[in-house]
Amino acid sequence: MTEFTPFSALLGGALIGVATVALMAIHGRIAGINGIVSGLFAMPTSPDWGWRAAFIAGMIASPIAMMWVTGSMPAIEVPVEPLLLAIGGFLVGIGASLGSGCTSGHGVCGISRLSARSIVATVTFMATGLVTVFVMRHVIGG
Incomplete structure (x- = not known):
């Protein structure tokens, strides 16, 4: 912490x-x-x-x-192995391409412009991050 x-x-x-x-x-x-x-x-x-x-x-x-x-x-x-970090970065890159933008573009710029697409994208990647952390820490036990 x-x-x-x-x-x-x-x-x-x-x-x-x-x-x-x-x-x-x-x-x-x-x-x-x-x-x-x-x-x-x-x-x-x-x-x-x-x-x-x-x-x-x-x-x-x-x-x-x-x-x-x-x-x-x-x-x-960064409390993870370099391989997992590289895989995570790769997946984030794919998600940014599929989502037509990244967390800074949608989360900082898009929400401040009240873009509906950016609000949906930000809610989606925040929810996905929460679920991923929960599964990794409490279900898988990583």
Whole structure:
């Protein structure tokens, strides 16, 4: 269990909101990571490549900035085997493709725009996640 830190949670949420609104206002694009990354690799000569690369670079640089501000890296603990982590990532990628977007695109951007499709998608992946955790922890015993 991690300790809740309201200031960092508020600051992180505000930064995500500002980045989401800025991307929509400046480029007219949704801040869905799945779409940003797939567009980055699908069209390296596109005029969209620069903002996509900058967005991903900012995501990579964020923990480094956190370390610079706080003096320590964010604690990340992944209590599963690397093979299971890879399989889970693969399944999430398939789900993001089938669902026409990822959690950030639907959950952050779509719900804030009151998109019915995004609300249904978010409810679906949240329910699926809850069922998966329940089955893995209480039925299978992992």
